[in-house]
Amino acid sequence: MNFTERLHDVQRKNNSLLCIGLDTDSRKLPPSLARYENPVLEFNKRIIEATRDLVCAYKINLAFYEAESDLGIGTLRPTLRLIPRDILSIGDAKRGDIGNSSARYAHEMLEVLNFDSSTVNPYMGTDSVEPFLTWPEKGTFILAVTSNPGAKDFQYLPVKGKPLYEHVVRKVKKWNVRNNCGLVVGATRPKELQRVRSIVPDMPLLIPGVGSQGGDLAATIRYGCNKRGYLAVINASRSVIYASSKEDFAEAARKEALALRDEINRLREKYF
């Protein structure tokens, strides 16, 4: 089964497009976790246990783990083991390098750490992305239109009458011979989301920016899904995992995730 089929399958089975971002920052944990040997791991464990029936995927941003250095990297693997087998993992690392170096990153992300998918930066072109596309069952989400303010600096620059990001999208469409490519499009960019979806009607789209970053959920569902209401992966990180800064953080995360999943499904029923 290729990655696109795998994603469709889990979204259908779990009836959820929701992805929770485990951007766990050791400085933001409830004080009671300090007594655990690895507070970040304990936090992740409780978040996953409280939300695993509500999601299609968990996204792990490596920035938050590498910043903890040895301990952080040591937290990655056990966190990955806590994710149920039928839920997809996304290693959000935004890597990309010349071919022989990218091959090492791809090996790390998709073989050593064994993520189901990872994010990649397109700036260095074909040979920087190709090593990630080796395995049909493993996905690669390439940055197209990101959710942050800086997206406007380069991604929107006009190239032959079209914004740069559209050239990225069209290139990724060519790369997608194994049906394992996806794109990252921010929820803060509804018009661009609509445009991207029109170019790649059945490609997985990873859509961050709902929640803390203020993306428009209705537009995200309407324009981000394929024609049958699937293949948009709606990511929320901080708004879910830090829904409460107190002892009830896991329950609060569940409540927030449940509300978000249900609102997504309500919108799917409305539009599809």
Added chain:
Amino acid sequence: MNFTERLHDVQRKNNSLLCIGLDTDSRKLPPSLARYENPVLEFNKRIIEATRDLVCAYKINLAFYEAESDLGIGTLRPTLRLIPRDILSIGDAKRGDIGNSSARYAHEMLEVLNFDSSTVNPYMGTDSVEPFLTWPEKGTFILAVTSNPGAKDFQYLPVKGKPLYEHVVRKVKKWNVRNNCGLVVGATRPKELQRVRSIVPDMPLLIPGVGSQGGDLAATIRYGCNKRGYLAVINASRSVIYASSKEDFAEAARKEALALRDEINRLREKYF
């Protein structure tokens, strides 16, 4: 002292623009190193000892360390400690993410691992790069024109009559308020190097692609240096560290590095 001054200083003191890339691949080590607890670290130690008087910097590509997972990350720090204090370290990680995540990467690279500088991908724009520019004495090399074939996919696309990479260069020029920005321009791109240098006459340029990738050394020196023959960081990785695959690898690396440094200096005398 800001990063640009630091680089100029070490290049003058060591009379060298050469940077050696420690892209150490555990699969390519001489068999005799297998008896060491950490063969990659032993390899790096011998390469550094054999070449430390010939370089201005060592570049460490994190792809090769992360691919070894826990062991690799554990090799990074002791390798960094082996680099003499007066020689600059470049963490070649090509990171970049939304502001709060990039702040974590910057913290990791420039504070936790304590690299003197790192490489960053510009695709996500200002807020993805800014966290790296916090410390005047620490450098950030932003990808402009990379040395790999895929560079042509996006970096050369025409935007308002100029290639995309030129827009990146002009943006970096604006970011450079603390004199700690640099650019990455491949040695395989002499025309573009000349163009970039004309826009940023006194910015550090990290120039990979000499050696295994076949870049033109004479053109690299002529167009890559500032007007006084400094601030180009000429990186060679595989051609130096794998000059011999046998027991004499350190001597062979020294011989190769010495020849390269001397050829660079001969060309500097010719052109400046």
